[in-house]
Amino acid sequence: MPDSRIMLRLYEGLRPFLKPFVTAVLLYIPVTLLSLAQPLVIGAAVEHGFQTRNLSQVEFWAAIYLLVVILYAAAEMAQTYLMQFSGQKLVNHLRKDLFAKVQRLPMSTFDHTPLGKILTRITSDVEAVAELFSSGAVAILGDLLFLTATLLMLFLVNAKLSLSTMMVLPLLAVGLVFFRRWTRTAYMHVRVMLSSINGFLQEYLSGMPTVQLFNQVKRAEQEFSEHNANYMLANRRAIFLDSAIYSFVDAASFVTVAAVLWVGMGLRQHGALGLGVMVTFVEALNRFFQPIRELANNYAVVQSALVSGERIVEFLDQPEENVQSILPFVPVFKREIAFENVSFSYGHGSQVLHEVNFKIEHGQRIALVGHTGAGKTTVTKLLTRMYDATHGAIRIDGVDVRDFDLRRLRGLFNVVPQEVFLFQGTLRDNLRYGRMDASDDDILQAVHLCQADELLARAGGLDGALQVRATNLSLGERQLLVLARALIANPQILILDEATASIDTETERRLQVATKNLLANRTSVTVAHRLSTIVDSDRILVFHKGRLVEQGDHHALLLQNGIYAKLIELQKSEFALRPTIVPDASDAFMAAD
Amino acid sequence: MRFSALFRPYWRQLMLGLLALITTNLFALILPRLVNMGISVIEGKKVPYFTSITSIVLAILALAVLAAIARTYSRILMFGVGREIERDVRRDVFVHLSTLSPSFYEKRSVGDLMSHMTSDINNIRMCTGFAVLNILNIVIVFAGTAPVLFSIDHQVAFAALLPFPLVMITAQALSGRMFQRVREYQASLSDLSARIQENLSGAQVVRVFHQEEAENTRFAAVNDHAFRAAIRLAKMRVVMFPLMRMMGALGVAVTLFVGGRAVVLGHIDLGDYVEINARLLQLAWPAISLGFVMSVYSRGQASLARMNVLLEARPEIVGGALPAPKQVVRDSADQFFVVAHNLSVQLPQSAKPILYGVSFTVKPGEVLGVVGPTGAGKSTLTRALCREVNVARGQLLIDGQDICDWQLHALRKFVAVAPSEAFLFSASMRSNITFARPDASQDEVMEVVRMVDLTRDVDGFADGLETMIGERGVTLSGGQRQRVALARAILARPKMLILDDCLSAVDAQTQSTIVERLKQPVGDGTHTPPAMIIVSHRLSVVQEANEIVVLDKGQIVERGTHLELLTKGALYRALWGLQLLEEELG
Numbered sequence A: 001m002p003d004s005r006i007m008l009r010l011y012e013g014l015r016p017f018l019k020p021f022v023t024a025v026l027l028y029i030p031v032t033l034l035s036l037a038q039p040l041v042i043g044a045a046v047e048h049g050f051q052t053r054n055l056s057q058v059e060f061w062a063a064i065y066l067l068v069v070i071l072y073a074a075a076e077m078a079q080t081y082l083m084q085f086s087g088q089k090l091v092n093h094l095r096k097d098l099f100a101k102v103q104r105l106p107m108s109t110f111d112h113t114p115l116g117k118i119l120t121r122i123t124s125d126v127e128a129v130a131e132l133f134s135s136g137a138v139a140i141l142g143d144l145l146f147l148t149a150t151l152l153m154l155f156l157v158n159a160k161l162s163l164s165t166m167m168v169l170p171l172l173a174v175g176l177v178f179f180r181r182w183t184r185t186a187y188m189h190v191r192v193m194l195s196s197i198n199g200f201l202q203e204y205l206s207g208m209p210t211v212q213l214f215n216q217v218k219r220a221e222q223e224f225s226e227h228n229a230n231y232m233l234a235n236r237r238a239i240f241l242d243s244a245i246y247s248f249v250d251a252a253s254f255v256t257v258a259a260v261l262w263v264g265m266g267l268r269q270h271g272a273l274g275l276g277v278m279v280t281f282v283e284a285l286n287r288f289f290q291p292i293r294e295l296a297n298n299y300a301v302v303q304s305a306l307v308s309g310e311r312i313v314e315f316l317d318q319p320e321e322n323v324q325s326i327l328p329f330v331p332v333f334k335r336e337i338a339f340e341n342v343s344f345s346y347g348h349g350s351q352v353l354h355e356v357n358f359k360i361e362h363g364q365r366i367a368l369v370g371h372t373g374a375g376k377t378t379v380t381k382l383l384t385r386m387y388d389a390t391h392g393a394i395r396i397d398g399v400d401v402r403d404f405d406l407r408r409l410r411g412l413f414n415v416v417p418q419e420v421f422l423f424q425g426t427l428r429d430n431l432r433y434g435r436m437d438a439s440d441d442d443i444l445q446a447v448h449l450c451q452a453d454e455l456l457a458r459a460g461g462l463d464g465a466l467q468v469r470a471t472n473l474s475l476g477e478r479q480l481l482v483l484a485r486a487l488i489a490n491p492q493i494l495i496l497d498e499a500t501a502s503i504d505t506e507t508e509r510r511l512q513v514a515t516k517n518l519l520a521n522r523t524s525v526t527v528a529h530r531l532s533t534i535v536d537s538d539r540i541l542v543f544h545k546g547r548l549v550e551q552g553d554h555h556a557l558l559l560q561n562g563i564y565a566k567l568i569e570l571q572k573s574e575f576a577l578r579p580t581i582v583p584d585a586s587d588a589f590m591a592a593d
Numbered sequence B: 001m002r003f004s005a006l007f008r009p010y011w012r013q014l015m016l017g018l019l020a021l022i023t024t025n026l027f028a029l030i031l032p033r034l035v036n037m038g039i040s041v042i043e044g045k046k047v048p049y050f051t052s053i054t055s056i057v058l059a060i061l062a063l064a065v066l067a068a069i070a071r072t073y074s075r076i077l078m079f080g081v082g083r084e085i086e087r088d089v090r091r092d093v094f095v096h097l098s099t100l101s102p103s104f105y106e107k108r109s110v111g112d113l114m115s116h117m118t119s120d121i122n123n124i125r126m127c128t129g130f131a132v133l134n135i136l137n138i139v140i141v142f143a144g145t146a147p148v149l150f151s152i153d154h155q156v157a158f159a160a161l162l163p164f165p166l167v168m169i170t171a172q173a174l175s176g177r178m179f180q181r182v183r184e185y186q187a188s189l190s191d192l193s194a195r196i197q198e199n200l201s202g203a204q205v206v207r208v209f210h211q212e213e214a215e216n217t218r219f220a221a222v223n224d225h226a227f228r229a230a231i232r233l234a235k236m237r238v239v240m241f242p243l244m245r246m247m248g249a250l251g252v253a254v255t256l257f258v259g260g261r262a263v264v265l266g267h268i269d270l271g272d273y274v275e276i277n278a279r280l281l282q283l284a285w286p287a288i289s290l291g292f293v294m295s296v297y298s299r300g301q302a303s304l305a306r307m308n309v310l311l312e313a314r315p316e317i318v319g320g321a322l323p324a325p326k327q328v329v330r331d332s333a334d335q336f337f338v339v340a341h342n343l344s345v346q347l348p349q350s351a352k353p354i355l356y357g358v359s360f361t362v363k364p365g366e367v368l369g370v371v372g373p374t375g376a377g378k379s380t381l382t383r384a385l386c387r388e389v390n391v392a393r394g395q396l397l398i399d400g401q402d403i404c405d406w407q408l409h410a411l412r413k414f415v416a417v418a419p420s421e422a423f424l425f426s427a428s429m430r431s432n433i434t435f436a437r438p439d440a441s442q443d444e445v446m447e448v449v450r451m452v453d454l455t456r457d458v459d460g461f462a463d464g465l466e467t468m469i470g471e472r473g474v475t476l477s478g479g480q481r482q483r484v485a486l487a488r489a490i491l492a493r494p495k496m497l498i499l500d501d502c503l504s505a506v507d508a509q510t511q512s513t514i515v516e517r518l519k520q521p522v523g524d525g526t527h528t529p530p531a532m533i534i535v536s537h538r539l540s541v542v543q544e545a546n547e548i549v550v551l552d553k554g555q556i557v558e559r560g561t562h563l564e565l566l567t568k569g570a571l572y573r574a575l576w577g578l579q580l581l582e583e584e585l586g
């Protein structure tokens, strides 16, 4: 990615705060002038005070000097502040963009991207860009200005001699371009290593109790040490290059001076050069190289900011969830949802769903049944467009789901996923997550329906706090809360993916009775292993290895005497006193193969 | 953790770096002299040592190269030390974190910890490499310049240097507040990181509830807070940097006043004044960089203080001194008892004990079934057994020895747990299964895969056992995830195996099959199977257990075998009836 593109993107981020930034850059002018004025004032003091032995003149110029210094400090303060301000604004803006981007990423991103890597983009990489401003590396802008002016001046003073100076420039340029190649890869390597160290850390810190339980702390430490050492080695290489560049530029400045002396001697022997010019040149060269030295000094900051910038831009350029739609209105669901020849595979993996066809009519209660891994959850993910079907189409009242506005489409549904996730924070905020304007009464009512009043009281009421991942509740309790959360959101279509798997039979029974009315006229899709919970569904879809093998209501399926009938039979036999030969559940499925 | 301790292992490198730094500075002093000589030669004057401009030019070139080498070397050494210290700190913190108990991780967001591991460590590193290099540089320059000034004129030198202590005092005065603001800023970064982490972990929930916009707003709150903290911190620097610079310039002003007076009064001559001034300007740059160094230093200190808070966290659960008892470890001696005696568990954050008065006994080859309503304390019981939570009262004895006296790793070798929501790593299926025993043979792996009924799933994956699993196992179905976790626990070859409702996403029949397989003798049929504790909501799974305990509200309310409980256990019978009835209904 060319630097110009990264710069352009950063600049875009800066544009809303262009005024403070430009002001800050413009303030370089008074700052430079006031700093140039200082030797002049001293010169004046020497001339008018010292040499004429005039004490009051000395005092006068000393006062002037003081004034210049104060003005200078004031200008610098204003300049530093504005610079910091625009820098922080840029950071704030970038973070906001990156975070918003994360919200638009497709679910599949999270299948293969470690969270720690995404976290690194929004935190560390943004901070590396911010370094540009806080380290004063942006001052390079001022330096470059100064550099051009000096070059121009030298050229005007003596063209020939200045050419000998400029001879070094190509050398310098070639050198820097040469170095840039290396430093770029070096810094890229550093960022990649940092990213993987963070990926490792975030995962292992999340799973530390597991690591401890399986006695693998030593191994984890070793693995971490490897990441850690690799990161350090990557940094060392960067440091080497960085130091080399700085010294290279420093050496180049003296080589130039040597060249000026050498050429100057020749010119002088031909009588073509005054001594004054010579001294001016040597003086000016020092000033000329100062900004270049600064540049070299900040090279690391700039390079690493550019590399981080590149990674940020790359991240922002990732494909997003396909939200654009030709139908910007809220999808209507009055008649039916249809799966038409839907096939699906996750990424490059093997096919998970094979030509699935079924319909969900408005108001129906649908159940999905099948061995774990059969593809039931996948069906629910396709319904809510967490993923798009690879082949075939899903239509709501005849319209392809891909034509709807994604957010609005999802507004139709609510899913109680198999994986319970609650946010850190109060119970209230968690419970009304889907409908932030829900009143406490609404919440309490749903909690009551979900048999969770006692639990709520124990957890400290609506203001009670949940720990990280709600670990202060038992898994079953968490499932009850998640269920309540879905009811509060009050969706048109409710999807329950093994929503009661960790809840005991009695609570579940009460739950069913309590929510019966609530679910009566609502379209719902239930995935369950306990067949008892789904026998009175309007339609039962039996999945096996990604294929829809049977469908119909309970009685129809029993009559078919296929897989479903076997499942029911098996489940019953579980409750007879166990015979010596254990029935193998897979038998039922074997028969289907 | 203290800075001095961090530096200790690297003092040799630092000394070398210092030497290289001094050399560089020496060269930097000589080079301008050579240039001056060059000009004199061009002027036609005679200079010592050199006769022609060519030799001077060559000398300049040679010295430039030497200086470049010395400078490169000094920077590599100094900055390198910073990186090495960074590595050490990161390692030490990780090692420390790995000793902390689960309760720590329940309270601290990983995002917050990550912020410590990135931003704070970065600050600490800057403070070791960059700050040290600059401080040394300043000291060297001052040490070289001050004596020269005093040799010219005491009074003027004194006046000229007067602002510098003032600089130090101001810096000192500001540093307390600076420290405070850095801490605030770092804390705000921690919040930011924690928020992002939560959002990433809950990505699916966010999408399901289409709360993307609301999440953006929530993030904006912490983001803006971080911005304000950054600006408050920046304001300190805005004052500090120019102030430092001004102090240097003040020296020049004072010299102009005092020195000018001295010149006028004839105490010193003009040449002296010019030299004093020139030397002061040499000091100005280090004085300016001092501001930057101060800021880097405050950052380092504040971050180190934050890190120390982490490092002060003590593990809540500590192991004893005893290695596992011989009888237990020996493979052939399979007779031992796991005895819980009047066990109570109370967590600091809950008022009532979660578990109390629980007693039971299990032996190898036996199964203890644990059933009871949601929130009864079943998981807490299993957590107490592997010491994830502390026992408040009562005892857990294995072969007569209190498990609190065991070394933690001995206990954890002894027991393995398969929870219903297991943490899987983003690695291949195989490395997840062999997590506890990376050296397990292919046959062993295939055997456990068969035991947990995963063979057909594995065959279905394009890459078989080498299939990569997403973070936390997101690319597996619920039942697959649970069975991988179970396989992992079985392969650990524990003497006691705990299944905490770990097959809830698998159908009841498969679950029973798997449990039945676990009860068979292991290996070549000579080893007794482990003592097992099975927690389940499906009574059918535990009906053949040697003993079943019914937990309710933290207490054992009924106990016995399935048949006994059916006759005398009211709660159990009711539950059984319910489950039976439900299936009959079906």
Ligand SMILES: Nc1ncnc2c1ncn2[C@@H]1O[C@H](COP(=O)(O)OP(=O)(O)O)[C@@H](O)[C@H]1O
Pocket: A111, A346, A349, A352, A370, A371, A372, A373, A374, A375, A376, A377, A378, A379, B460, B474, B475, B476, B477, B478, B479, B480
């Ligand atoms: N994000 C994913 N990436 C790759 N494969 C996946 C992903 N999610 C599920 N799978 C695979 O798809 C198959 C079906 O999974 P799923 O729909 O969750 O089954 P279930 O019927 O148990 O709900 C499984 O073999 C699973 O491993």
Ligand SMILES: Nc1ncnc2c1ncn2[C@@H]1O[C@H](COP(=O)(O)OP(=O)(O)O)[C@@H](O)[C@H]1O
Pocket: A458, A471, A472, A473, A474, A475, A476, A477, B106, B347, B349, B350, B354, B372, B373, B374, B375, B376, B377, B378, B379, B380, B381
């Ligand atoms: N870390 C914790 N802090 C506070 N309370 C907890 C914690 N862990 C569990 N609890 C509470 O202890 C009770 C028992 O939890 P648990 O043992 O997980 O129940 P279960 O029988 O469903 O496995 C629950 O009411 C739960 O809210």
Ligand SMILES: [Mg+2]
Pocket: A373, A376, A377, A378, A418, A497, B477, B478, B479
């Ligand atoms: Mg599923």
